[in-house]
Structure formats: C-alpha cells, structure tokens
Amino acid sequence: MRGFVVDFEEIMTLAQALALVQQRKEAIRKRKLFLVCGFEPLHLGTFLQGHFAQRFQHEAADLKTGLYGDLEGTLAAAAGSESEAAAVVIEWSDLDSRLGLRSTGGWGLSVQPDILANCRDRLARLLGGLEALASRMPVALAPPTLPIPFLGHSAGWQIGRNELELHRQLVAFLADAAKLMRVSILNPVRLDKLSPVASRLDPLMDLKAGFPYSLGHASVLAGQIVETLFPPSPMKGLITDLDGTLWSGIVGEVGAAEVSWSLSEHSQIYGLYQQLLRHFSEMGVLLAIASKNELVVVEEALRREDLYVPAKAFYPVRADWGPKSRHIGEILRAWNIGAESVVFVDDDPMELDEVRTAFPSITCLQFPQNHPARTLALFEELRDLFGKPAVNFEDTLRQASIQAREAFHEAAERADSGEFVRGLHGRVTFDSRKDAANQRLLELINKTNQFNLNGVRLSQAEWMRHLADEGGFVVGVAYEDRFGPLGTIGVIAGCQTGDQFEVTSWVLSCRAFSRKIEHHMLDCLFRQRGASAIRLSFRPTGRNGPMREFLRSIGLDCDSGSGMKLTQEWFLSLQDALPHQIRTLRND
Amino acid sequence: MTDIQSRVSHCFSIVFPELAPADIAGASQESLARWDSVAHITLLSAIAEEFQCELDEEFLETLTSYRLIVEYLKARAVHHAQRPPLPSCQ
Numbered sequence: 001m002r003g004f005v006v007d008f009e010e011i012m013t014l015a016q017a018l019a020l021v022q023q024r025k026e027a028i029r030k031r032k033l034f035l036v037c038g039f040e041p042l043h044l045g046t047f048l049q050g051h052f053a054q055r056f057q058h059e060a061a062d063l064k065t066g067l068y069g070d071l072e073g074t075l076a077a078a079a080g081s082e083s084e085a086a087a088v089v090i091e092w093s094d095l096d097s098r099l100g101l102r103s104t105g106g107w108g109l110s111v112q113p114d115i116l117a118n119c120r121d122r123l124a125r126l127l128g129g130l131e132a133l134a135s136r137m138p139v140a141l142a143p144p145t146l147p148i149p150f151l152g153h154s155a156g157w158q159i160g161r162n163e164l165e166l167h168r169q170l171v172a173f174l175a176d177a178a179k180l181m182r183v184s185i186l187n188p189v190r191l192d193k194l195s196p197v198a199s200r201l202d203p204l205m206d207l208k209a210g211f212p213y214s215l216g217h218a219s220v221l222a223g224q225i226v227e228t229l230f231p232p233s234p235m236k237g238l239i240t241d242l243d244g245t246l247w248s249g250i251v252g253e254v255g256a257a258e259v260s261w262s263l264s265e266h267s268q269i270y271g272l273y274q275q276l277l278r279h280f281s282e283m284g285v286l287l288a289i290a291s292k293n294e295l296v297v298v299e300e301a302l303r304r305e306d307l308y309v310p311a312k313a314f315y316p317v318r319a320d321w322g323p324k325s326r327h328i329g330e331i332l333r334a335w336n337i338g339a340e341s342v343v344f345v346d347d348d349p350m351e352l353d354e355v356r357t358a359f360p361s362i363t364c365l366q367f368p369q370n371h372p373a374r375t376l377a378l379f380e381e382l383r384d385l386f387g388k389p390a391v392n393f394e395d396t397l398r399q400a401s402i403q404a405r406e407a408f409h410e411a412a413e414r415a416d417s418g419e420f421v422r423g424l425h426g427r428v429t430f431d432s433r434k435d436a437a438n439q440r441l442l443e444l445i446n447k448t449n450q451f452n453l454n455g456v457r458l459s460q461a462e463w464m465r466h467l468a469d470e471g472g473f474v475v476g477v478a479y480e481d482r483f484g485p486l487g488t489i490g491v492i493a494g495c496q497t498g499d500q501f502e503v504t505s506w507v508l509s510c511r512a513f514s515r516k517i518e519h520h521m522l523d524c525l526f527r528q529r530g531a532s533a534i535r536l537s538f539r540p541t542g543r544n545g546p547m548r549e550f551l552r553s554i555g556l557d558c559d560s561g562s563g564m565k566l567t568q569e570w571f572l573s574l575q576d577a578l579p580h581q582i583r584t585l586r587n588d
Numbered sequence: 589m590t591d592i593q594s595r596v597s598h599c600f601s602i603v604f605p606e607l608a609p610a611d612i613a614g615a616s617q618e619s620l621a622r623w624d625s626v627a628h629i630t631l632l633s634a635i636a637e638e639f640q641c642e643l644d645e646e647f648l649e650t651l652t653s654y655r656l657i658v659e660y661l662k663a664r665a666v667h668h669a670q671r672p673p674l675p676s677c678q
Contacts, residue, residue: 014637018602018630042629204643209629215637 011194012219014043017050024053024060031056031459033229034064034078034086036133038071038094040210047222048087055226068210069097072122075129079136084461086133087225089142090126091212092149092166095119099148101206107151112162115151119166123173134182138460140228142186142221143174146201146212181437182460184228184389186221195220233447234388235363236341237286238277239331242298242319244347245367246274252293256301261308269375273367274308276379281313284395285386286335286402288316290327290344292351295319315403324351325358332359335402336510338449343385345378392440394487401511404483412514418576421516424481426580428517430524431476431488433585434467441476441491448507451518451550455541456505471495473529477521479512479580486512492521499532501525506536510546518550520578526568528584534566592661599634600654603627616653628652635661 035041035048045063052061064081066074071094078086093100096118098107107115133139152160177183200217213221243250248267249259261270281287287309291298298319302311316334318327324346332339340361346352352364365381368374388395412420431438442463449455458466466472477490489509494502503525508518525531538551538558548558554574556564589597593613600612604622607615617623623631632651636643639661651657 014630014634015599015602018634022602022605042626043633046630202643204645204648205629205633208645208648209625211629215633 011216012047012050012054012223014046014215014219017043017046017219020050020053021046021060024049027058027060029059030062031059031085032064032081032083033061034081034083034137035089036066036071036074036078036086037089037091038069038074039091039206039212040068041065042205042209042211043215043218044089044211044213044222047219048225051219051223051226052230055230072125072129075126075133079129079133083137084459085138085140085229087140087142087229088130088133089221089225090144091146092144093212095122095144095166099151101149101203101212102210107149109153112151116162116165116169120169123169127173127176130177130183131180134180136461136464138182138184138229140184140186140225141174141177142225143170143188145188145191145195145217145221147197181439184231186224186228191220191224194224231387231389233341235285235343235385236337237288237331237335237343238280238382238386239288239290239328239342239344240277240314241324241346241348241351241367242289242291242293242301244369245345246270246277246289247301251297251301256297256304259301262306269372271308272379273375276382278309278313280382280386281309281399282396283386283388283391284398286337286399287314288331288335289314289318290324290331290346291317291319292321292324293319313399315399323354323358325355328355328359328362334406343382345382390439392443394440394489397485397487398511400484401486405511408483408514418579421514422579424483424515424579426479426481426515426517427583428520428580429478429583429585430528431478431585432473432529434472434474436464436467438476440488441474441493444488444491444507444509445493445505448509449541449543450510450546451506451508451513452541452544452547453503453506454537454539455544456539458505466493469495471497473501475521475524475529477508477517479515479517481515481580490517490521492525494537496529496531499530501529501531501534502537503534504537506547513546516579519575520580520582522554522566522571523575523578524582524584526571532568536564536566538564590662592665593658595638596635596654596658596661599631599638603631603634613654616655618652639664 033048033052035045037044045065049061049063053059064083066077071090075088091100093103096115097103098105098111098115130139130141148163148166151163152158154160174185178185195217199214201212202214206212240246247259247261247270248265251259260267261274262268277287289298298317302317316331318330328344332342338361339359343363343365344352344355345365345367347367347369349366352366355362356364363385365378368378442458442460446457467474472493472495474491474493476488478488479486486509489512491505491507492503493505495504522534525534536551540548540558551558551564554566554571556566597609597612600607600615601609604615604620604627607620617628632643632648635657641664647660651660
C-alpha cells in the first residue's frame with residue numbers, strides 16, 4: 001500500500017503479518033525498533049513487524065516494548081536503548097487512566113478539573129521524554145486515535161467544553177513536539193480516511209487483554225507508523241503536459257490569451273494544479289514541460305503574468321510535434337536524473353502509454369478531465385510522491401543550479417579545461433563539525449548514486465552513532481562560483497586512527513561535477529586533516545561509474561577486489577595547484 | 589480433513605510455527621508450553637479474522653484446544669445454517 005489511494009482489500013491481515021514475521025526470522029539484517037505505548041502491544045507489535053518486513057525485503061524488525069501502563073518509563077527505557085528508531089503511540093488513558101475503559105476512577109463533572117490538570121502535567125512530562133528520545137533516534141509519534149469516553153455533559157452530537165480543552169492541550173503538545181528534530185507526527189486526517197473512527201476500539205480486547213484496538217485499526221496504524229518512520233525517497237522531478245493539464249483549452253487553437261485556469265472561466269482546477277506546482281517548485285522539485293505544440297505559442301502563453309506558477313520554474317520546456325518520449329529523454333538528460341525519480345502528468349492516456357513504454361520506470365499519472373474529486377485525489381497522490389520531512393536550503397537552489405549548468409557546460413566547451421575551472425573563481429567550504437542537526441549530509445549519502453564510493457545507505461541511528469564515535473570524521477562540502485551557489489553538495493566520512501584514514505562514505509552531487517571538487521576533498525584530508533594514507537571502501541554498484549572513473553584517473557585499481565589505498569605522497573605528486581579558494585569550519 | 593479443520597490448522601501453523609503438522613490436532617493450552625496468554629489472544633484473533641466472526645467472552649475463555657475450537661466453529665456453522673432467511677423487502 002503506497003500513499004493515499006487505498007484499497008481496503010489490501011489492508012494487511014493478522015495472518016499475513018504473522019506469516020511475514022515468521023518468514024523473516026532468519027533475516028541477516030535485524031533492525032532494532034522500540035514500540036513505546038502504555039497498553040499491551042500485542043497485535044500492534046505484530047503488525048509493526050509485518051509492515052516493516054513488507055517495506056524492507058530481506059530485513060526484520062527486532063521489536064522492543066515496555067511495561068503496561070508506564071508510558072513515561074518506557075519512553076525513558078527507549079531513550080537508553082540501542083534501538084534505531086522508535087514509535088510512540090499515545091492514547092487518552094496514558095494521559096489520565098480515568099479516560100480509559102480499564103479504570104473506575106470516574107470522569108464526572110466533579111473530577112474533570114483534576115483530569116484536565118493531570119493531562120496537562122503528563123503532556124509536559126511526555127514532551128521532555130520525547131525530547132530525550134529524539135536526541136538518540138528518529139521517532140514516529142501517534143497521537144490518540146480512540147475517542148475520549150463520555151466526558152461531556154451534553155448529548156453525543158454536541159462536544160463539551162472540557163473535551164475541547166483536552167484537545168487544545170493535545171494540539172499544543174503536538175505543535176511543540178513537531179518542533180523537535182527527528183520527531184515526525186502521524187497525520188490524523190490520513191488515519192481517519194484509512195481507519196474509520198467508529199471501528200477502531202475493541203472494548204472486549206481492551207477489557208480482557210489491555211489491548212484497545214481492533215485488528216483493522218492496528219494494521220492501519222502500524223502501516224502509517226512504518227511510512228512515517230521510514231518514508232520512501234521523494235520523487236525529484238515532475239514533467240507536465242500543458243493543454244488540458246496546466247490549463248484548460250488547446251493553446252494552438254484558441255491562442256495564448258484564451259487558455260484559462262480561473263473560477264470565472266470554470267477552469268479553477270487548473271489554477272489549483274498550477275498552485276500545487278509552484279508549491280513543489282519552492283520545495284525544490286524540478287519542473288519541466290513536455291507538450292505537443294509550437295514552441296513559440298507555448299512561450300507566449302508562459303509569458304502570461306496571471307500564471308500561478310512562474311514560467312521560470314519550468315526547465316527545460318520541450319514543445320514540438322515529436323513523440324513525448326523524446327521530450328522526456330531530453331529532459332532527463334538535462335536534469336541528469338533517472339526516470340525512476342520522475343513523475344509525468346498528462347491528460348491523454350495514449351501519451352502516458354507511449355512514455356511508459358519508452359521509460360518503464362517513470363511514474364505516469366493521468367490528469368482527470370471534468371472531475372474535480374479525482375483531480376484532488378491526484379493532488380494527494382502527488383503530495384505523497386514528492387513530500388519530504390523537511391525542506392532545506394539546497395532544495396531552493398536546485399532548479400537554478402541545473403539551469404546554470406547548461407551555461408556552465410557551454411562555457412566549459414569554449415575554454416581550455418584547466419583555465420576554465422580556475423576562471424570559475426570557486427569557493428569551497430569544508431565543514432568538519434559533527435552536527436547531528438545537519439540533516440543534509442545524511443540526505444546526500446542516501447540519495448546520491450553516480451559519484452558514490454559504494455552505494456551504502458545509512459539509517460538515522462547509524463549516522464548518529466558515527467557522529468558520536470570519537471574516531472569518526474565527517475567533512476561536508478559546500479561550493480559556489482560565478483555561476484551561483486550550489487549549497488552543500490558533497491560529504492566524505494569515515495574513521496581515523498592517527499594519520500591513517502578509512503573512508504566509508506563519499507558522495508558528490510552530480511550538479512557539482514567537472515569542477516575538481518573531488519580533488520579538493522582528498523586534498524582536505526591529506527593537508528588539513530593530516531592523513532598520511534587513506535583507505536577507500538570502494539564497491540561498484542552499477543551506477544557509480546563517475547566515481548570509478550575518478551579513482552582510475554588518480555591511479556587506483558578499481559578491480560583489485562581489496563580495499564584501495566592512497567598515500568599522501570602519491571596524491572600530491574599528481575596534483576598541480578588546486579583551483580578554488582578554501583574556507584574551513586571546525587569545532588576544534 | 590474438513591474445511592473448518594484445515595482453516596483452523598492453518599491458523600495454528602502461523603501462530604505456532606514450530607508445531608509439527610501432525611501435532612496440531614492434539615494441541616491444547618495444557619500440552620503446548622508456548623500457548624500462553626499472549627499466544628492465546630493471538631490464536632483466537634487469527635481464527636476470528638479467518639472465520640470473520642467476532643470474539644466474545646465465551647470464545648475467549650473456553651476455547652483452549654484445537655478440538656474445542658473446531659467443535660465451536662462447527663456448531664456455529666450449523667447454527668448459522670439453521671437461521672431463517674431474512675424477510676425480503678417489499
């Protein structure tokens with residue numbers, strides 16, 4: 001099950017979850033997860049392991065849990081554990097046991113002020129526990145999913161003041177929790193869609209076994225926790241059609257002034273799509289156009305000032321009467337990314353089919369005509385495909401730096417290579433601070449394919465352990481030149497013993513190729529960090545050809561099978577003076 | 589083996605994967621050390637899911653062997669088969 005479009009037939013059953021858990025018993029890679037809850041974990045634990053096994057083939061979740069009725073104590077135990085990630089599932093009864101079915105402490109009007117005060121105190125303590133836990137590992141937080149039992153004095157159709165007060169306390173707590181790094185909160189709106197509120201509680205199981213959820217709800221909740229804790233890599237680029245997709249009307253027939261996207265012209269849904277694309281553009285998603293039209297007509301329409309997404313957000317724009325698969329191929333080359341990271345949106349199923357045939361790994365989505373509900377469902381699906389836990393500075397630079405790359409390559413072709421790179425007036429910033437708050441470095445390690453030493457991906461917990469390791473080093477690299485800033489575009493990390501360095505992760509964004517930045521990175525370890533020899537944990541991945549070529553260019557044998565070693569003496573003997581200015585940021 | 593027996597056996601095999609197929613028919617809470625309170629809830633939940641029936645208190649507390657579970661489900665099937673059909677809408 002991926003994202004918004006849910007087939008209820010696909011909800012994992014308990015039998016399926018148990019079978020998956022059994023299948024993975026012998027899995028080589030077991031990842032430690034902690035389920036923090038105040039009730040008996042029972043089927044929620046089984047479903048978490050089942051959904052984890054479904055998400056990660058060949059891996060198993062080694063699940064730890066705490067004591068019944070002790071949410072705070074379990075939070076503390078999780079924070080002190082070696083787990084890689086934690087799911088914190090709160091129910092109202094964890095805030096005050098009188099809000100659960102297993103207590104007879106009463107919830108009458110006379111005790112409600114005490115319940116409210118108790119919940120406020122408990123939420124404050126939970127926030128502290130959550131902060132400690134999130135300093136160690138990523139956390140998925142599930143707010144209460146069951147109804148508050150019978151608190152109001154009013155009939156059931158009217159909500160009471162104290163119920164609202166409880167909700168106010170909870171929302172304030174969640175808003176504070178959302179500010180904590182590495183805490184991700186499950187979206188109650190999505191959960192409401194997937195698991196109807198009326199069928200979530202299983203009173204018999206709650207009273208008999210201390211487990212409050214129906215099987216269906218436990219399955220959905222576990223699935224959402226796994227999605228939140230281990231989100232799939234977001235898509236990188238969206239290619240859109242124009243007529244019947246970005247606007248209503250056929251621009252080649254009615255002219256640039258007559259295509260529309262407004263409420264008054266009954267074409268508001270296209271305006272909403274434009275707004276969504278603008279939002280994506282601001283999140284760093286690459287946008288491009290593939291259209292069967294005359295380019296001059298398209299350019300005229302894109303000059304209209306009432307477009308909700310600025311024309312400059314689209315790069316490249318491909319418009320002619322050739323097949324769209326050709327447009328897509330050209331766009332992918334300009335972006336230098338794979339089709340598997342790209343979504344193509346078009347209203348014409350035949351065009352989608354033609355593109356899908358040429359690029360089987362591209363995600364093709366149809367823009368529905370005259371059906372706003374389906375169009376909104378498409379928007380939700382796009383949100384799931386492109387959504388990311390945080391937007392960073394580099395995201396805002398991506399589109400501009402790809403556009404600058406064309407000018408860069410044109411200039412490079414006109415000049416002698418060495419002279420050209422020196423003429424860039426580049427500035428490289430090395431950041432050796434082991435800052436767990438800098439999520440960009442881990443993001444680069446986990447999404448870079450081409451200039452990547454070995455393709456090894458790291459979990460948040462593995463990265464945090466590396467940063468905490470005294471022998472571990474990390475150098476992040478930012479770059480800018482006369483073509484503009486690229487932001488943080490590279491990482492080199494590993495461990496050192498004296499002057500012997502071992503590099504286990506080394507990546508450089510493809511946006512930063514051809515500038516000798518990779519030479520500067522090795523030079524940094526040799527000259528600034530004092531390495532006399534560097535061992536590189538290279539492994540071919542099928543996609544890291546640029547890394548292999550670079551290693552060969554400095555005389556290393558990529559086929560030897562043993563770890564490759566580079567000495568300072570050898571490396572410096574190969575280098576002329578490197579071209580860029582250097583700035584260094586370090587703690588010490 | 590009847591359809592009910594075969595489906596109950598399947599539930600036993602996923603909850604107690606180490607139990608040999610030949611031993612399933614004789615399994616009970618007394619004879620099987622792994623059949624603790626958590627396994628009991630898991631087994632009966634898997635059976636309720638398989639047969640699309642709701643757990644009730646009697647079901648939870650008295651069905652402590654393979655034989656008793658099969659008998660309960662057979663009786664339930666007969667009871668459901670004997671129920672008069674619902675009056676048709678006019």
